[in-house]
Amino acid sequence: MNRYIIGVDLGGTNIKAGLYDTEFAPVKELSILTEAAQGPAHVLERIRVAVNLLTIGNGIPLREIAAMGMGIPGLLDPYEGLSVFSPNFPGWEQVHIINEMKQHYSFPVFIDNDVRVNLYGEWLHGAGRGCSNLVLLTLGTGLGSGIVHDGRVLYGTTFSAGEIGHMNMYRQGRPCRCGSSGCLGRYVSAVGMVNTLKEKLAAGRRSILQEWTSGDEAAFTAKMISEAYDLHDPLAVEVMHETGELLGFGLSNVINLLNPQRIIIGGGMSAAGDRLLSTVRETVNAHALKLSGSSCDIVQAELGSRAGTLGAAAYAQQRMPVFDSAARHGML
Template sequence: MQLYTIGLDLGGTNIKTAIFDEQFQMMLERSDPTEASKGPSHVIAKMVIIIQDMLSQLNIDQSSIACMGMGIPGLLDPKEGISIFSPNFPGWEQIHVVDEMKRAFRFPVFIDNDVRVNLYGEWLFGAGAGCSNMVLLTLGTGLGSGIVVNGSVLYGQTSSAGEIGHMNMYREGRPCRCGSSGCLGRYVSAVGMVRTFVERLELGRESVIQEWVRQDFTSITAKMISEAYDLGDPLAVEVMHETGRLLGFGLSNTINLLNPELIVIGGGMSAAGDRLLYSVRTTIEQHSLKLSSQACRVVTAQLGAKAGMVGAAAYARKRMKE
């Protein structure tokens, strides 16, 4: 009998779900609005309905599902199946996701952090295939990261290893929701880069983007900065390179500490490509240990939005084998 695996990637905006066959071919995928503002009970019920609908669409019975993996944002306990806290999900504290899923499904369910399931996807099927030592960064509204050391995903004592985004870059910098300030993610994420750009405009600098948004700075996006960069806009070029340079310093520390063979940049900001990565690579070359930096490549992710679904399913299969 053919056995299938479900991979679900819970995001602040969308729930992305896919069903895979035994050869890891994607049989069906879909994306649905998360509606996180309606609370955890609503989101969990919605995930159950999505999975039930997909099984019905493929005419697959629950007995044909080997397992399901779920990527959940925030702090969690993968062993117990508990989501401890997710900052972008109102009321999402101490939610026993696995128990909630077991009320509806008979197959095994496993959860992990959303960035780590992206890591599993890129490590096993994407840009990191074949690597034994790698780091994945997801650069979007924030900065998430996952780490593979000597062929094993790094978890740490509280499953919190890999918080590169909370590396302190400024003694007294921008406040961070973690309770500290000056964290790397507050500067090199899409939100961070836009804030840097707006701060320069408020100091009197000029950019073609001002005309695009009709002086409404709140509508400026990271994509606009990339587009202005391509037009040679001096402020866009300056901010892009400054963002890349700061990320390069953070990754220099990472390289010196972990000695990876590969750093994969994913998330929405990866679309900036070499506009951002030129400064990243140059800074790494200048400021990390020579032997380590020469052995490490910095590349963009390959799987895009599918990484979380693929990785969640791969993670579930791994847990089943264990």
């Protein structure tokens, strides 16, 4: 009998899902709308729709599924299978995902934070292959991160290790939704970089982006800043440089603390490439401990939007031996 693993990456807009063989060759990958506004029960049903499209839609019976891994945004307990809170999902509190899935599937289902499943993807099948010590940053609307230390993913007491985005960079900086202020993620995320541009425009500076959007600052995006950078727009160059410098200072702290051999930059903002990373590397070279800094390379992620689904499947495979052992000893 053939065996397959499913990976699901739950996003506020889309549910990405993939079906893989045991060597992680993709059989089918897809994306469907999450429809998060309709509540937790509907979102869970949408996940089951995605699973049906992967399996029944490809002539694969559920009995051939070895396991399913799921990346869930927000706070959760991966061992209890409980999603405690997810800020972009209305009404999403104390959702016991594993119990819900047990009602429909006989194969084991495992959940973890969405950034950590991206970490599993890049570590095992992407830019982190072969590394025992690495850090993944996902730069998008916010800043997410995950850590592999001495060959093991770090979780922490409340499963929230690696919140690099909430590293305080300014004593009295931009307010953050975490309740603090001056957090790194408020500056080096896509939203943060756009806000840096807006602050400079409010101080009387000018940019080609004002012409592109007819002065509508709500239309500004990080991608537009990259495009203006390529046209040598002075303000876009300055904003990109400042963002890279601040990220470099943050990563210098990470390098000094964790001594990784590689830092992987993923998420939508990673598309900026060396526009951003050249300044990051220069800052790290100047400010990280020399031995630690020279032993760590900073690279772009390889898997793009596939990291979450592939990583969720890889995470499920990692969890299966423990699950099988518990089942044999009557602990489940």
